[in-house]
Amino acid sequence: MDRQEHIHIVSAGDHVHEAYAIAVRDLRMITHTYVFADTDLYSNAARDDERVKAYKAAAREAVNRLKEHAASLKTPAHLVSISSPALDAVVQAIMKIVSDHPAAMFSFDLTGGSKDLSLALSTVSLWLGGDAYYTFFDRKGEGSPALLPVPGPAVANIPVNQNYGRILALLYRAPGKQERSPRLLPRSYLHTQLESFYVPVRKKGVKSAAPPARKGPAVPRLSQGTFTNLLSAMEAGNLIRQEPGPEKSRREKYFRITLAGELALLLSETKPRKR
Numbered sequence: 102m103d104r105q106e107h108i109h110i111v112s113a114g115d116h117v118h119e120a121y122a123i124a125v126r127d128l129r130m131i132t133h134t135y136v137f138a139d140t141d142l143y144s145n146a147a148r149d150d151e152r153v154k155a156y157k158a159a160a161r162e163a164v165n166r167l168k169e170h171a172a173s174l175k176t177p178a179h180l181v182s183i184s185s186p187a188l189d190a191v192v193q194a195i196m197k198i199v200s201d202h203p204a205a206m207f208s209f210d211l212t213g214g215s216k217d218l219s220l221a222l223s224t225v226s227l228w229l230g231g232d233a234y235y236t237f238f239d240r241k242g243e244g245s246p247a248l249l250p251v252p253g254p255a256v257a258n259i260p261v262n263q264n265y266g267r268i269l270a271l272l273y274r275a276p277g278k279q280e281r282s283p284r285l286l287p288r289s290y291l292h293t294q295l296e297s298f299y300v301p302v303r304k305k306g307v308k309s310a311a312p313p314a315r316k317g318p319a320v321p322r323l324s325q326g327t328f329t330n331l332l333s334a335m336e337a338g339n340l341i342r343q344e345p346g347p348e349k350s351r352r353e354k355y356f357r358i359t360l361a362g363e364l365a366l367l368l369s370e371t372k373p374r375k376r
Contacts, residue, residue: 104130104132105204105205105206106132106133106202106204106205106206107128107129107130107131107132107133107205107206107207107208108131108132108133108134108135108198108202108205108206108207108208109124109128109131109133109134109135109207109208109209109210110134110135110136110137110195110198110207110208110209110210110222111124111134111135111136111137111167111209111210111212111213112136112137112138112210112211112212112213112214112218112219112222113136113137113138113139113142113160113163113164113180113213113214114160114163114212114213114214115156115159115160115163115213116163116212116213116236116238117136117160117163117164117167117210117212117213118163118164118166118167118170119163119236119238120210120212120213120234120236120246121134121167121170121171121210122170123236123246124208124210124234124246125170125174125176127246128208129206131176131208132176132177132205133176133177133178133179133202133205134167134171134176134177134178134179135178135179135181135194135198136164136167136168136178136179136180136181137181137183137191137194137214137218137222138160138164138180138181138182138183138214139183139187139214139215139217139218140182140183140184140185142157142160142161143157143161143182145157160213163213164180168180181194183218183221185217186217187215187217187218187220187221188217188220188221188224188360189360190221191218191221191222191224191225192221192225192360192361192363192364193360195225195229195364196363196364196367199229199364199367199368199371200367203371204371206231207226207229207230207231207232208231208232208233208234209222209223209225209226209231209232209233209234210233210234210235210236210246211223211233211234211235211249212234212235212236223249225364228361228364228365228368229368232248232249233248233249234246234247234248234249235247235249259365259366259368259369261302262300262302262331263298263300264295264298264299264300264302264331265331265334265335265340266366266369266370267294267295267298268291268295268331268332268335268341269335269340269341269358269362269363269365269366270366271284271286271291271294271295272284272286272291272341272356272357272358272362273358273362273363273366276294281363283357283358283363284357285344285346285355285356285357286355286356286357287346287353287354287355288332288353288354288355288356289353291328291332291356292323292325292328295323295328296322296323299322299323332356335362338361339359339361339362340358340359340361340362340365341356341357341358341359341362342356342357342359343355343356344356344357
C-alpha cells in the first residue's frame, strides 16, 4: 500500500533552510516541498537599500540550501513565485497543487516571507485543515518550531450541506462541463437550478412535527427564505460575492464565485484525506 503524500509548503526567507531542516526531522515523512516566494525576492528594485538587498541575497541563498537538502533526501522541491495580491496568487497556486495531489495531507511553515505571504498561507491552511508552524530562533541561532493553534473544521460545511456545493458548481462551470469557467449568474437562475436538487439539512436536536400523510414521495421545497439564508451564509464565508448585473436587471441580484469558493469546491470534490 502506497503511503499518503505529505505536501510541505514554506514561505521563503533568510532562515528557511534552517526551518526546513527542523521540519524534515520532526514531521511525518515529507514527500513534496513547495517554496512560496514573493516575486520581488528575486529582483532588486531601485528603492531597495543595502539592508534589503542583503536580506534578499540571504533569502535566495537559503532557498538554494533548502533545495539541496531536499535533493539529498530525494524529495522534490519546487519554487513558486507569488505576485501581489498575495492571497489571490496563493489560492491559485494551492488549487493547482491540490488538483495534482488530491489525497495529500498538508503542512505549512510560515517562518519566512512577507507579512502578506505568511497571512495568505495561514488563511489557506485553515481551509485545507493543514498544520501551520512558525519557527522561533534564539540568539544562538537555534530554532524551536511552534504549532500554531487554529480553529476548526476545514472547508466550511460543504461536505455536510450539499446545497453549498451545488451553488458553487453552478457558478464555477457551465452544466455538463468540467473545465473552469466562472460565471456571473442571477439569483433567480440559481434558485431555479438548485430547487430540483435541494437537500434539506436538519439541525441536530430539533424535532419537527410529523408531516401529514400523502401519496407518493415528498418533494423538498426550497423556499425563498431558505435560499436567502444559504446565500447569506456563503457570502459570510467568502465563498461567493454579490456583484452588479446588467443595466437592465438592476432589481436582480447577481453572484459570482470567489477564489476561496473555487478552492472550497475543488477540495470538496476530491477524495477524502486519510490521517
